[in-house]
Amino acid sequence: MIFSGRNAGLILTAAASLLPSIFAQTVTYQAEDATLTGVTVATASAGYSGTGYVESFDESTDQVTFTITSAETKLYDLGIIYMGPYGAKYTRVSLNGGAGSDVSLPETTAWTAVSAGQVLLNAGTNTISLQTNWGWYLIDALTVTPSTPRGAHQVTTALVNSNSTPATKALMSFLVKNYGTSYISGQQDTTSYAWVESNIGKSPAILGLDFIEYSPSRVERGSTSTAVEDAIAFNARGGIVTFCWHWNAPSGLIDVAGQEWWRGFYTDSVTFDVEAALADTSSADYALLIRDIDAIAVQIQRLADADIPILWRPLHEAEGGWFWWGAKGPEPCKQLYQIVYDRLTNYHGLNNLIWIWNSVAADWYPGDATVDILSYDSYPSTPGDHGPLSATYNALLSLGNDKKLIATTEVGTIPDPELLELYDADWSWFVTWNSFVEDATANSLDFLNRIYYSDYVLTLDEILGWRGTSASSTTTAAPVTTSATSTTRVSTTIVTSTTSSSATASSTGAVASKYQQCGGVNWTGPTACVTGTTCTAVSAPYYYQCL
The missing domain is CATH 3.20.20.80 (Glycosidases)
Structure with a gap:
């Protein structure tokens, strides 16, 4: 973060990543068939789907609004098919007139699909709007796919520095x-x-x-x-x-x-x-x-x-x-x-x-x-x-x-x-x-x-x-x-x-300096403190420190 004077308008709330393969359940909504505000339908850039695409996002109020019906209240993955020939841009995506979030549209001279995150659609009719933000991009279509449960994260506890302290x-x-x-x-x-x-x-x-x-x-x-x-x-x-x-x-x-x-x-x-x-x-x-x-x-x-x-x-x-x-x-x-x-x-x-x-x-x-x-x-x-x-x-x-x-x-x-x-x-x-x-x-x-x-x-x-948390790699x-x-x-x-012990006398003869750990759960280091400090329970039984 910055301090006073930072241009908050440059701070972005969402980014985009390449979409996964489109599943059979995906529904595509053509931009040229949506409700258009301040933008126009064009056909000059070949390769679009449908009968055209939407351009002229050059004013802050310009937007394309899609009407989407869901049979139930459900989470969906959103995708945007776009072209960004004028450099990297951002569009603002809002659901049912809400505040919305900013989605990155990387520079590309080909029609490209990016993820716009997820939306929780209400049962019945919903609207999703793409508003100018940085502007100067082309919108071909919006894709909506029912979200599927994600499997367990494969997160490792191993640190990049193998010599990291306990x-x-x-x-x-x-x-x-x-x-x-x-x-x-x-x-x-x-x-x-x-x-x-x-x-x-x-x-x-x-x-x-x-x-x-x-x-x-x-x-x-x-x-x-x-x-x-x-x-x-x-x-x-x-x-x-x-x-x-x-x-x-x-x-x-x-x-x-x-x-x-x-x-x-x-x-x-x-x-x-x-x-x-x-x-x-x-x-x-x-x-x-x-x-x-x-x-x-x-x-x-x-x-x-x-x-x-x-x-x-x-x-x-x-x-x-x-x-x-x-x-x-x-x-x-x-x-x-x-x-x-x-x-x-x-x-x-x-x-x-x-x-x-x-x-x-x-x-x-x-x-x-x-x-x-x-x-x-x-x-x-x-x-x-x-x-x-x-x-x-x-x-x-x-x-x-x-x-x-x-x-x-x-x-x-x-x-x-x-x-x-x-x-x-x-x-x-x-x-x-x-x-x-x-x-x-x-x-x-x-x-x-x-x-x-x-x-x-x-x-x-x-x-x-x-501090008492341990893990395999x-x-x-x-x-x-x-x-x-x-x-x-x-x-x-x-x-x-595990839960175990507070500080005991050091078996190695090593002495912990001021502010160093001297005992607690799984602690194997020195438990004796330097002169003038005492091994003190900071959050017993997990952590003791020389204070």
Whole structure:
């Protein structure tokens, strides 16, 4: 996420993936036969189905509206057959006049089918509209196919870093254990976190923090941060910590009104060229990139010393292009991601990181070998749109071949847990960004109370003891939706959790330093603490820490 001044209109709520083969039950609705508003029927681009296609999506109110009848209330897969000769675009899909979601239409000069996610059609007559959004695309038809139950997820608990610490492995096992059966709550920044506790009476399970102020180009200008201390304090409560990094560019800060130095993570506020820097490893800018990564490594090491695993999301929202690390397209960004991974993992030996990738498009993906979790940051252009983001979820499911956990790592408006269950959108967790949680337009107080007290949403009091979760190297866990109104949760996970012991004297003679784990379920490390600290139960019997 960004701070004040971000163009919310660029933040997309759904993405598209290639459609699977069309089943016999698929019904195709021709665009030229639909209700047209501000658009026209054309025939110049050959290869369309029916008698034509629809074009001229150039005004914000232009749309094509399909009328669809369903015999029962049922979940359907939507597909759009389109051509995108003018570059990558987005269309906005809405059901029965609702808020809708944005679906990506990649550039193509051939008629192409993409997934538009899923819709829950009412028994009887429904309408589905495709509205301009970015515009300048051609629509041939809409396909509607009854959704079929999805099998169990083939998600692995094995981390890409085989040297990950026991606590890091336990965290991943805990996430996989709950994947498809719950939605773990989270909140960005300590001030907004406190607001949730005061106004909702519940504590989010995850605290989101940012390494932004540790960026050397900010430190040089007087910035300071307590993010690491905040993480240590939250860990002592038994919570889960996630970090992003709004990486202030290492050089090229424009620093004029509207492009101040503290906006140095934005593309429009820097002249730093990531592609050029990476092309010359002997350049000053390349050296500065390494310097910056090393500066963040110091802070991650502090957390490693405290035995705190991190849900780590570097180079987030890259495909949007609004941050400098994504400004030059996918290849430099993927190259930089691999450098960050190698530097932190292999050079600095930091083994407390769970690596999260945060772009949806396949050409931006750095690959399975360095990514543990796939994710998406959601800021619907319609405030209060609590939709399930099913198109985006399905795109990420395809990107990771259903072998990677998937999370909503930032949200402005929180997806409705009831819709997540209905749509089989098994997002692992959410982190509401800063004051969006306090914004009654994005998230009403009634809605927040409903989700925080939902049986499907896990809060801090319900995740204590996650450090005691163990697992074999592979697991499967998933829901299977049998109908639109009846959801059966199926968990075939082979994750197990045991209950045992608190701290005892160390049999090896090793001593745990301040903030390190010293006992609890499955703990095999040192149980004696350094002088001046005591092995203290943080969430007995699962986790004890030298405090």
